[in-house]
Amino acid sequence: RVTGVKRQIKFSPNHIGNDSMIFNLTAQSLTAMGYDVEVYPEAEFVLNEVKGKYIFNMVRDKASVRWIQKLEKEGSLAVNSGFGIENCTRKKMTQILMDNDIPHPNSVIVETSEDPTEKLEAMEAGAYWVKRGDFHAIHHEDVAFARNVSEAKDIIKEFAFRGIPNAVVNEHLVGDLVKFYGVADTDFFFHFYPFDLSHSKFGLEKINGAAHQYPFSVENLKKACDRAGEVLNVKIYGGDCVVAPDGTFKIIDFNDWPSFAPCRDEAAPKIAECIHKQIQKTL
Structure with a gap:
């Protein structure tokens, strides 16, 4: 049973x-x-x-x-x-992926009560993604794009007003946004370009725009995702990565048991x- x-x-x-x-x-x-x-x-x-x-x-x-x-x-x-589910909350997930050398964007974890200026400037990013750190994204406002340090700081302040204790800030990566779904201990792995399928949770895919479909190794992506699932202790997973023009990729999000909508x-x-x-x- x-x-x-x-x-x-x-x-x-x-x-x-x-x-x-x-x-x-x-x-x-x-x-x-x-x-x-x-x-x-x-x-x-x-x-x-x-x-x-x-x-x-x-x-x-x-x-x-x-x-x-x-x-x-x-x-x-x-x-x-x-x-594993707890490990997929943003702050923990970011820490675990970085500690295990999983390809991941340059990121910092900030307490929303602190002044993040120094950490943000040290990232030297062209733009930023500010994400709620204590939980999964539930509201549209839990993940926000910032064009510069001052916008990022405003978003972090807003998180503080909402009672969110910490935030993860990722560098914005330029490239193709690719969504993936996988199931450990099986051969199942599915990936697609969400912009092209209009598959969206919060409509944020439009920032990366239509995919150029840069060539990359699906086999290497599956290996990296299976490894991420292993270190996070998650068997049924999905997430997003950004593929750069040179075919390298970085995992920007990893979720426990997503919807598998395009391949259920x-x-x-x-x-x-x-x-x-x-x-x-x-x-």
């Missing part, structure tokens, strides 16, 4: 239908493989302190993540792990296969 936990609607900005579809298709694939699947909404799972030996989940709420971590400490298997029919059986493989390892 496996326990499935859906994502709360507020953690699916502009992707509510997509998130629930990939979840439901995965549950169907597990059922087809012979598993008895019990599904809970995220709030009910925590409020009723539901326990399960094998859990697959898309949770994001801090209370749900803590509950899954508690169950894992008691011996449950969770895909994705509650510890191919992805769901692979996600179920990954969950099955993790269960087999515990037997």
Whole structure:
């Protein structure tokens, strides 16, 4: 028997239908493989302190993540792990990717209460992305583009007013924005140019513009993403990278269990296969 936990609607900005579809298709694939699947909404799972030996989940709420971590400490298997989900919050993710030499933009982490001028100027970036550090992006304002240091500072001040304790500032990279989805322990890896498919959460893709489709090694990208998933402790992942004209790439975002919207029919059986493989390892 496996326990499935859906994502709360507020953690699916502009992707509510997509998130629930990939979840439901995965549950169907597990059922087809012979598993008895019990599904809970995220709030009910925590409020009723539901326990399960094998859990697959898309949770994001801090209370749900803590509950899954508690169950894992008691011996449950969770895909994705509650510890991995927490690692994908922006500040932690940035630190872990940089510490493990995963290709990543030049970045600084700032407390919103401090004066970031020195750190920002030291980056010597042409432009900046300022991102909420304490959590995943939920609101349009959680990720903002800044053309210079003074705009970046204004955004950081605004975060402070909103009660956000820290921010991650990435250098703006010039190149093709490429979205990717992967599933560990399977051969599944999908990438596409979001600008060309009009696939967007907050409409920020327009800043990089239409893709030039610079050639790059998909195999190397998959390797880097699998490695990122490994160090973050996330099996089912997605994210974004920017490919430079010379074919090098840097991962600018990495998420635990995204919507897989453009490839969900191919992805769901692979996600179920990954969950099955993790269960087999515990037997």
